[in-house]
Amino acid sequence: MDAFYASVELLRYPQLKGMPVVIGGGRRKVDEAIRDLPDGATLADIPVAAFPRLKDYVGRGVITTATYPARQFGIGSAMGLMKAAKLCPQAILLPVDFDQYRAFSRRFKQIILEIAPLMEDRGVDEVYIDFTGVPGGQREGGRVLARLIQKSILQATGLTCSIGVAPNKLIAKMASEFNKPNGISVVYESDLEPLIWPLPARKVNGIGPKADAKLERFGMRTVGDIAAKDRQWLIANFGKATGAWMHEVSWGRDERPVVTESEPVSMSRETTFERDLHAVRDRAELGAIFTHLCEKVAEDLQRKGYVGKTIGIKLRYDDFKIATRDQTIDRFVDDGASIRRVAGLCLKRVPLERPLRLIGVRVGALARANELPTGPQAGPLALPAGRTAERTDSTASLF
DNA sequence: TCTGGGGTCCTAGGACCC
DNA sequence: TCTGGGGTCCTAGGACCC
Numbered sequence: 353m354d355a356f357y358a359s360v361e362l363l364r365y366p367q368l369k370g371m372p373v374v375i376g377g378g379r380r381k382v383d384e385a386i387r388d389l390p391d392g393a394t395l396a397d398i399p400v401a402a403f404p405r406l407k408d409y410v411g412r413g414v415i416t417t418a419t420y421p422a423r424q425f426g427i428g429s430a431m432g433l434m435k436a437a438k439l440c441p442q443a444i445l446l447p448v449d450f451d452q453y454r455a456f457s458r459r460f461k462q463i464i465l466e467i468a469p470l471m472e473d474r475g476v477d478e479v480y481i482d483f484t485g486v487p488g489g490q491r492e493g494g495r496v497l498a499r500l501i502q503k504s505i506l507q508a509t510g511l512t513c514s515i516g517v518a519p520n521k522l523i524a525k526m527a528s529e530f531n532k533p534n535g536i537s538v539v540y541e542s543d544l545e546p547l548i549w550p551l552p553a554r555k556v557n558g559i560g561p562k563a564d565a566k567l568e569r570f571g572m573r574t575v576g577d578i579a580a581k582d583r584q585w586l587i588a589n590f591g592k593a594t595g596a597w598m599h600e601v602s603w604g605r606d607e608r609p610v611v612t613e614s615e616p617v618s619m620s621r622e623t624t625f626e627r628d629l630h631a632v633r634d635r636a637e638l639g640a641i642f643t644h645l646c647e648k649v650a651e652d653l654q655r656k657g658y659v660g661k662t663i664g665i666k667l668r669y670d671d672f673k674i675a676t677r678d679q680t681i682d683r684f685v686d687d688g689a690s691i692r693r694v695a696g697l698c699l700k701r702v703p704l705e706r707p708l709r710l711i712g713v714r715v716g717a718l719a720r721a722n723e724l725p726t727g728p729q730a731g732p733l734a735l736p737a738g739r740t741a742e743r744t745d746s747t748a749s750l751f
Numbered sequence: 752t753c754t755g756g757g758g759t760c761c762t763a764g765g766a767c768c769c
Numbered sequence: 770t771c772t773g774g775g776g777t778c779c780t781a782g783g784a785c786c787c
Contacts, residue, residue, distance in 0.1 A: 356787095376755085414755050416787095429787090432753050448755090475758085475787040560785045593761080617759065624755060662779085672754075676781060712756085 353460065353513045354533035356477035357417040360456050361446050363510050364395050365403075372422035372443040374406060376415040376433050400444075407441035409433050412624055416448055420533065453477075460505045460513070467501055472610045480521050482610040493517060493538040502536065522606035523548065525557050544604040549576030556601055566590070578602035615718070616658065620666075621648045622712025628670045631704035638711070642699070643692055645713040650688035653715060657722060659684035660715035663694035667702060668710035677701050684719055691715060 353359065357375040362368055413433045425440035436443070457476045464471050468489070470482035481501075483489035489497045494517035505513055512534040516527025523539050526548060530537040539547055553575055554564045570589070572578060578586070579602035587595030600606065623645065629638050653659060663685075664678030677698040685691060695713050 410752070412752080412754080414753095416755075430754080432755095434752055435754085450756095478787065558785070562784060591762095618757090620757065622756060664780095674782080678780065680779060710755085 353477040353511060355417050355419055356511070357448065357453055358419045359511050360453055362419070365398065366396055367398070367400055368403070368444055370421060371400070371419070372425060372427070372440050373419045373446060374415045374422050374427060374433075374436060374443050375417045375446050375448055376413045403444045405441065406433065406437040406443040406445045409437060409445055411626065456509055456511065459509050460511065463504050463508050464501060467504060468497070470610050470612055472612060480524065480610050483517065493540065495536055495538050498536045502534070520604075520606040521608050521610070522557065522601060523604055526551065526555055529555070541604065548604055549574060549579060551575050553578060558597070558601070563594075575602050616656075617718060618660070618714055618716035619649055619652050619656075619658065619718070620712055620714035621645045621652070622666060622710055624668070624710045625708070628707035628709050630707050638708070642695070642711060642713070643688075645711065646692040646695055647688040649713050649715055650686060650691055653686040657720060658718045659686040659721045659724065660718045661685070662716040663691055663698065664714040664716065665695050665698040665702070666710070666712035666714065667708055670707040670709050672709070675702050678714070678716070680717060684724060686721060
């Protein structure tokens, strides 16, 4: 989907069309501004001048989506809002409304499923679709079906998307970016050399900042640069799995199927504080937030019908370093109190001297609540899994 | 006043088992 | 003065993606 969150917002606020708009981060300021908007008016009547601006924002948020006009200013996803404000202070800033985006997400995926039943969910705004068995799916190399999907989604939701059609997921993903927004691009196997090899290595799904930097150190910038190395060289320098994978990818090879069903592995909740908190000085506040996160994860588990037996925490310190701890218990749980208890044990095993910026709670090793073996869930001897909590000085009785 | 939140997968070492 | 070879599970960190 093209600039998905922003596009959904523009459906509500059509008066912002063509303007630099960003969706992002910490809510409070934006919520206040929206609340103060003149009442009686419908959303579409709100004068542009009444919307909050990036320059008025104070806080720690990042941009999730920027409209294309905003991108003209150099603003992009994941950029800190404070930095974006320097690039384009007059850009309009809207708060994220996940419920709304999820609703639109369901609608566009439903449209696709009615046309092509083999669809892999890749998050709120992206999917893979297998055209192979769809009637007419091969006409004009898939372009006809892609057009139908675009048209149907636009009709049902008012939203545009960009589609890449290719022999596999790897190339299709890259192709989908060739013609944004509202574009279609069909890439054949024979296009590898002219269309894929010139691309920056970073465009490959799976090559991130670290791998890219390492490639750079070898003087390699493009996918073609990778393809030019032999397999053994890549394996020697990037490891057995990564090296072999890079070789395959650079030659456009990818055999991964379109996966239509999957089970969640973990569920988590985390939050970044408005200001850094200290385990001792801000103990009460931190404790309340921690408990709240445990309750939210529990709600999520229960609403979706899952239980889990690995409970974990995540801290991000003021220096941005991350620490995680987890503990596997001998039964499956989905209630806030149990999660809170085990998460509290995890907290006692992690250094708490530095100020904290973020705290998170995670439940993993999930199983469907209705598919658990009946009777007592205890393992063979209910041995304490993992080590027991070791208390560290300042943290001993905090939580 | 840099840098969100929710995920998956991989690696690597240690415990433990046969 | 030597100590295999599998396997699984647990834990911590990290890369990456949307």
